[in-house]
Amino acid sequence: MAKVLLAKVLLTKFRNPIQTVPSDKSLYGINDLTPLSSISSFHPIMSLPPDLMHDVMEGIMLKLTGCLLHVIVSSRLHTCSQVCQMINKFNFGNNDKRNRPVAFKEKDISEGNVRGKAMEKYYLFLNLPFIFYEIIDKIPYLFLYELLREIWDILYADRPRKSWLSTLEVLIQEFLQLFQTIFPENFVPKFHFLLHAARNTAKYGPLK
Incomplete structure (x- = not known):
């Protein structure tokens, strides 16, 4: 604050x-x-809700996805080539096909680069457990993914309850501390914006 x-x-x-x-x-x-x-009650810093698409879908989710894909290779669970094939050949559902991620190249994996539009990156993030279901229990730092999914479920709810906000705040603090410790070089300013999510939800209502 x-x-x-x-x-x-x-x-x-x-x-x-x-x-x-x-x-x-x-x-x-x-x-x-x-x-x-x-307008006397308006202030450009305090009166405008944050943009979840830019902050989370094109920021935090993007960074975490790149980190997890890179760590799958660095921990020798799969090669870059295998990771690309698994993503590129994954059978997305009928409702997801129009937002199918762009084809991955080995360079994208090694550099932690996730290309494409916001919804394409989002659907890749959501489908990671299904794409890599055979090794899902072996992926290091998967708890970061699980934490972010919990956070997102509250943030993207149509009618978030006030009683959820204290839980949201705890989840966010845990996620940020862990991510910054494990992947400090990928900790960009958009992660900091997440600190204000519970307060902003209480002030503006659903942020979706």
């Missing part, structure tokens, strides 16, 4: 100079005042 309040202060601090020196817009990353600023 302290960081959010700091962001409010910084926004005000940086917004004032661009009003007097418009050429500094690119320096501060603020182009102009929003028309919504005329």
Whole structure:
């Protein structure tokens, strides 16, 4: 919460100079005042809900998927070639076919790179246990996947209950601490945004 309040202060601090020196817009990353600023209760930091698609589906899920695919190879459960074949030949259901992930190359696995559109990455994430069902119990750090699925089930619920939010907060803290410890080089800012998910759900309602 302290960081959010700091962001409010910084926004005000940086917004004032661009009003007097418009050429500094690119320096501060603020182009102009929003028309919504005329509403007394509106603030661009505190009044807008987060974007789950960008933060989770194209951020956290993407990173975790890449890490798990890479660790399958590094732990010698499968080769890069085998992982690519298993993903590319997987028979997605009729409802999932239009969001079938783009064909994987060995380079994608070795670099932890997951290409494609948001929904293609999302359906790959959801189907990982089915694609790798033969080795699912042997995949290192699979508990990170299970934690994120629990978090996502609450975040993406149509009507999340208030009683779930304390559980959500605990799950998120556990997930973030473990991920940062195990895969520190993949811990990007979007992971930090997850810290505010329970508070944002309480404030805005369902974030989906």
